[in-house]
Amino acid sequence: MKHLLYSLWHRDFWLLLVCLPLLVGSGCAKEEVLSTDPKVLLDAAWDDFRLAEYDLALKKFAACRDLTEPATDEHLLALYGLATTWDLRQPMPDQDDARASELYEEILATAPDHNLAAWSQLALARMNHLVPVGKDPDYDVVRKGYEEVMAQFPEHFAGQEAFIYQNAIPIMTLEPGPTEEALASLEQFIADHPDSQFVSMAYNLCAIGYETLGRYDDQLAARLKELETLELDPTSPFIDNSWRYWQIATTAEFLAGNFDVARAYYQLLIDEYPVDVRTYSAEQAILRMAALEAELQAELEAQP
Amino acid sequence: MRAFLARFYVGCRAIGAFCARSYAFLAITAVFLWSVVAMISYRAKQAPEGAIVLRIGHWQLEASVREALNTMAEEYRKLHPNVYIVQDAVPEMVYPQWTTTQLMGGTAPDILEVGLGALPRHLWLQYYNRYCVAMSKYANEPNPYNKGTDLEGVPLRTTFKDGMRGTYIEEMQEYMAVPLSQFGVRIFYNKDLLKQLTGLDEAPGEYRAFIRACETIREHRDERGDPFIAIAGSKYHMPMWEYHMIEHLTYPALRKGDFNRDGFLGNDESYVAVRAGLLGFDFPPYKARFKMLREITTQFQPGFTGLTRDEAVFLFAQQKAVFMTTGTWDARGLQEQARGQFEVGVMDFPLPSRDDPEYGPFIEGPLFEQAYGGFPFAITRTSEHFDVALDFLLFLASKKQNEQLNQIIGWIPSVKGAALDPLLTAFEPHLHGVYKAFNPDLGGESWLRWMQLYSLYQVNQISYEDLAAEYEPFYKKQGYKDFMEQQRDWRRGMHKNEEFLAGIRAMALLKEGDESESYWVKYRSQTAQRQVTPEINRARQMRLIEHGPEHADLGPYEYTPSVRAKVKAHLKAPGTE
Numbered sequence: 001m002k003h004l005l006y007s008l009w010h011r012d013f014w015l016l017l018v019c020l021p022l023l024v025g026s027g028c029a030k031e032e033v034l035s036t037d038p039k040v041l042l043d044a045a046w047d048d049f050r051l052a053e054y055d056l057a058l059k060k061f062a063a064c065r066d067l068t069e070p071a072t073d074e075h076l077l078a079l080y081g082l083a084t085t086w087d088l089r090q091p092m093p094d095q096d097d098a099r100a101s102e103l104y105e106e107i108l109a110t111a112p113d114h115n116l117a118a119w120s121q122l123a124l125a126r127m128n129h130l131v132p133v134g135k136d137p138d139y140d141v142v143r144k145g146y147e148e149v150m151a152q153f154p155e156h157f158a159g160q161e162a163f164i165y166q167n168a169i170p171i172m173t174l175e176p177g178p179t180e181e182a183l184a185s186l187e188q189f190i191a192d193h194p195d196s197q198f199v200s201m202a203y204n205l206c207a208i209g210y211e212t213l214g215r216y217d218d219q220l221a222a223r224l225k226e227l228e229t230l231e232l233d234p235t236s237p238f239i240d241n242s243w244r245y246w247q248i249a250t251t252a253e254f255l256a257g258n259f260d261v262a263r264a265y266y267q268l269l270i271d272e273y274p275v276d277v278r279t280y281s282a283e284q285a286i287l288r289m290a291a292l293e294a295e296l297q298a299e300l301e302a303q304p
Numbered sequence: 305m306r307a308f309l310a311r312f313y314v315g316c317r318a319i320g321a322f323c324a325r326s327y328a329f330l331a332i333t334a335v336f337l338w339s340v341v342a343m344i345s346y347r348a349k350q351a352p353e354g355a356i357v358l359r360i361g362h363w364q365l366e367a368s369v370r371e372a373l374n375t376m377a378e379e380y381r382k383l384h385p386n387v388y389i390v391q392d393a394v395p396e397m398v399y400p401q402w403t404t405t406q407l408m409g410g411t412a413p414d415i416l417e418v419g420l421g422a423l424p425r426h427l428w429l430q431y432y433n434r435y436c437v438a439m440s441k442y443a444n445e446p447n448p449y450n451k452g453t454d455l456e457g458v459p460l461r462t463t464f465k466d467g468m469r470g471t472y473i474e475e476m477q478e479y480m481a482v483p484l485s486q487f488g489v490r491i492f493y494n495k496d497l498l499k500q501l502t503g504l505d506e507a508p509g510e511y512r513a514f515i516r517a518c519e520t521i522r523e524h525r526d527e528r529g530d531p532f533i534a535i536a537g538s539k540y541h542m543p544m545w546e547y548h549m550i551e552h553l554t555y556p557a558l559r560k561g562d563f564n565r566d567g568f569l570g571n572d573e574s575y576v577a578v579r580a581g582l583l584g585f586d587f588p589p590y591k592a593r594f595k596m597l598r599e600i601t602t603q604f605q606p607g608f609t610g611l612t613r614d615e616a617v618f619l620f621a622q623q624k625a626v627f628m629t630t631g632t633w634d635a636r637g638l639q640e641q642a643r644g645q646f647e648v649g650v651m652d653f654p655l656p657s658r659d660d661p662e663y664g665p666f667i668e669g670p671l672f673e674q675a676y677g678g679f680p681f682a683i684t685r686t687s688e689h690f691d692v693a694l695d696f697l698l699f700l701a702s703k704k705q706n707e708q709l710n711q712i713i714g715w716i717p718s719v720k721g722a723a724l725d726p727l728l729t730a731f732e733p734h735l736h737g738v739y740k741a742f743n744p745d746l747g748g749e750s751w752l753r754w755m756q757l758y759s760l761y762q763v764n765q766i767s768y769e770d771l772a773a774e775y776e777p778f779y780k781k782q783g784y785k786d787f788m789e790q791q792r793d794w795r796r797g798m799h800k801n802e803e804f805l806a807g808i809r810a811m812a813l814l815k816e817g818d819e820s821e822s823y824w825v826k827y828r829s830q831t832a833q834r835q836v837t838p839e840i841n842r843a844r845q846m847r848l849i850e851h852g853p854e855h856a857d858l859g860p861y862e863y864t865p866s867v868r869a870k871v872k873a874h875l876k877a878p879g880t881e
Contacts, residue, residue, distance in 0.1 A: 042814065043814065046807065046810045046811070046814065049806075049807060049810070050433070050807040050810075051433050051434050052430075052433075077813070077814075081810070084806050084810070087806075088799070088802055088803040088806050089803070090799070090800060090803060092799060115813075116813075119809070119813075126802065130798060130799055130802055133792045133795050133796050134792070157824075161828075161831065164831075164832075164836060165835075165836070168836050168839065168840060171840060172839055172840045172843045173843070174843055174844060174847050197824070197828055198828070200832075201828070201831075201832045201836060204832065204836075204837065205836075208837075208840055231825045231828060231829060232825075232829075233477075233822070233825045233826050233829055243566050243567060246565065246566070246567050247565045247566070250565050250860070250861060251565065253861075253867075254860060254861055254862070254863065254864070254867060255867070256867075256870075257866070257867035257868075257869075257870030257871050257874075258870075259871060259874070274735075275675065275735040275736075277567065277672055277674065277739060278567040279736065280669050280670075280672060280736045280737050280738060281558075281567065281738065284668065284669065292863065292868070292871065293871065293875060296868065296871055296872045296875055297875055299872070300872065300875060300876055
């Protein structure tokens with residue numbers, strides 16, 4: 001081995017010298033030539049973002065920004081991409097909140113009525129909510145941030161998403177006071193926006209709030225409305241109704257004491273998802289309810 | 305002439321001197337050139353010039369798998385004469401390294417078996433993301449090779465027994481692979497030895513009778529005077545016995561701890577239930593679980609926890625043990641090993657009867673087995689023939705061809721309605737029953753402590769009472785730190801979720817029409833599931849830990865007095881309660 005190395009190193013040095021540029025050349029990555037089409041650049045940059053290639057994403061977003069005229073859609077999308085990458089890149093220590101905020105603010109200043117202005121405003125609010133692990137968010141600041149989004153973009157998806165996040169905070173306290181306030185606000189939202197895509201999420205928060213207050217009949221009604229207004233993604237096998245049927249049926253059986261609804265939803269689970277993990281349990285639940293009813297009926301009949 | 309000879313001589317000497325001086329370099333160059341020539345000539349033999357060559361990489365070294373894929377390749381070539389399939393069968397032990405280097409080097413096969421457990425899930429996620437083509441679009445389109453069958457026109461994903469659930473990657477919201485087989489676990493037994501030692505023609509299906517048969521077996525000795533082993537066990541086999549025979553005794557715990565009403569008892573819920581005083585090691589179904597475990601492991605050979613899979617198989621093949629549990633993947637191999645020696649039987653896991661005095665009260669039903677597809681293949685982004693690779697996968701995933709593929713391998717087909725080998729009917733999953741509700745650790749130190757004590761229990765070095773006395777206080781106290789660490793992990797996950805949602809939102813913003821709408825639906829449903837509801841569930845768990853349940857001693861699936869009263873009122877006067 002020693003001899004081999006000696007031979008290669010000393011006597012055939014010239015051979016290595018010839019090979020070296022080839023070896024180095026083969027190890028070098030070819031410089032990527034960026035497209036000059038902003039749309040191609042944006043697609044590629046978001047692909048990089050989703051593949052966690054943040055530096056490549058930043059490079060492409062920046063190239064798109066430099067190629068495009070300010071206030072155009074592509075320019076704003078490039079700014080938004082840059083801001084999102086600095087805001088959310090992983091791991092967290094690599095994030096630069098100050099730079100991200102600056103970019104979001106630039107979008108808001110350049111095109112305050114643009115679609116991306118709403119998403120930028122929401123992103124600024126979310127930055128205050130998603131604090132580093134070990135720290136608690138300053139909920140007053142968080143609430144104020146969501147309120148700004150809602151005030152400026154009340155009919156926009158971003159505004160309605162902010163509404164959901166904002167009301168989740170008092171619901172999360174599980175305390176009657178804040179819960180009642182949030183419920184009033186959620187009920188108003190449902191009345192004002194019956195066709196909103198966020199109405200199902202609002203019913204979900206209502207159901208949790210009613211449970212906190214021990215209003216189990218209202219909780220069950222909210223769960224039923226949540227299901228009725230739910231948007232289903234047809235491309236995902238996991239977002240199905242099986243667990244929702246189970247949730248409604250057990251809420252009806254054990255909290256609301258409404259066996260008719262419980263039976264109906266256990267039966268739906270059995271009929272629509274015959275090989276679901278909970279199907280056998282649903283069959284047992286129907287038998288269990290019948291047994292309890294028989295027991296209680298016997299008690300009633302035994303009473304004078 | 306002389307001058308020429310002199311020059312030739314000098315030239316030869318110079319070459320000789322160069323060779324002598326540089327023999328090491330020349331040797332390496334020669335080996336390198338030889339390997340290049342060998343590889344080129346080997347590849348040339350596999351397919352004629354101008355043919356489309358698809359490479360398929362997998363870790364199944366069983367001869368039947370390679371034979372089956374070759375047969376299917378030949379069948380496919382009858383329809384597409386210019387397509388040649390070349391297998392890269394790589395040992396399981398080096399498959400993670402091989403896959404990693406091939407993917408990173410851009411030289412991965414066109415079709416790649418994915419999901420091997422030896423590679424951590426987060427790495428597979430990265431590989432799916434970077435190097436594999438998402439299959440969602442094709443999962444929602446019919447498989448053209450199902451034409452003329454009852455699956456004609458049916459979306460690909462619904463042609464599978466598991467609906468392709470096993471290859472749907474939740475984190476990416478995409479189907480990433482096509483599953484070609486299904487697997488099951490049962491007990492194999494030596495029919496001849498069972499008859500010889502116990503007089504039984506068939507293995508008992510009832511638990512008590514099975515244990516009695518095992519004890520009878522252990523009373524006998526072979527010609528060398530060594531006792532026969534009832535069950536060949538190992539650390540590899542232990543989880544199979546636990547999952548298929550023992551764990552479902554714990555199902556009643558679901559009533560005590562499924563606070564989020566999803567039908568499962570998570571380890572966080574289990575901890576909350578223990579802290580709230582609803583569950584504990586004195587819970588009778590948990591005690592029964594451990595008692596059954598002790599009764600089963602008593603039938604294993606001594607020291608089984610230190611043995612590997614092969615050592616247990618060896619005992620079974622050498623007719624020293626009567627029973628052994630394993631999966632469909634071993635069925636063909638075990639039959640081959642037993643050929644001419646003894647007859648192999650396959651039986652389901654024996655269950656106690658409902659009137660069993662000890663276990664009967666906790667047997668609420670048969671065991672539920674999730675029907676997940678396995679043997680999953682993805683198409684790599686570097687494939688130069690994506691359309692052909694997809695077409696070949698669809699060919700393998702069609703009803704007729706999937707049946708043929710699995711018939712040759714000896715596995716269960718993954719496609720609905722595809723017939724299976726009679727030996728494998730015993731492996732069909734039970735899709736009706738109850739399941740595990742026991743999750744005694746939270747990771748971190750509680751996991752370490754649990755594993756230490758549980759290992760001692762398995763080999764009968766401590767009693768259940770000692771296990772409970774040592775672990776439960778530790779779990780309650782130390783578990784809180786691990787529980788809180790879980791909370792922190794979950795909060796870290798929220799940042800990652802936010803990044804994931806930003807990616808989906810961007811797709812929704814960039815696309816148009818239905819495609820854009822589909823992304824928006826995904827975005828909103830994932831926002832609710834990942835960022836809104838879980839935070840509230842965590843808050844509820846913390847409240848339960850700190851304040852206990854509203855109705856002491858009553859779990860989420862138990863009737864409260866007010867519910868009983870309400871139901872009674874309804875019975876008395878319907879609609880007036």
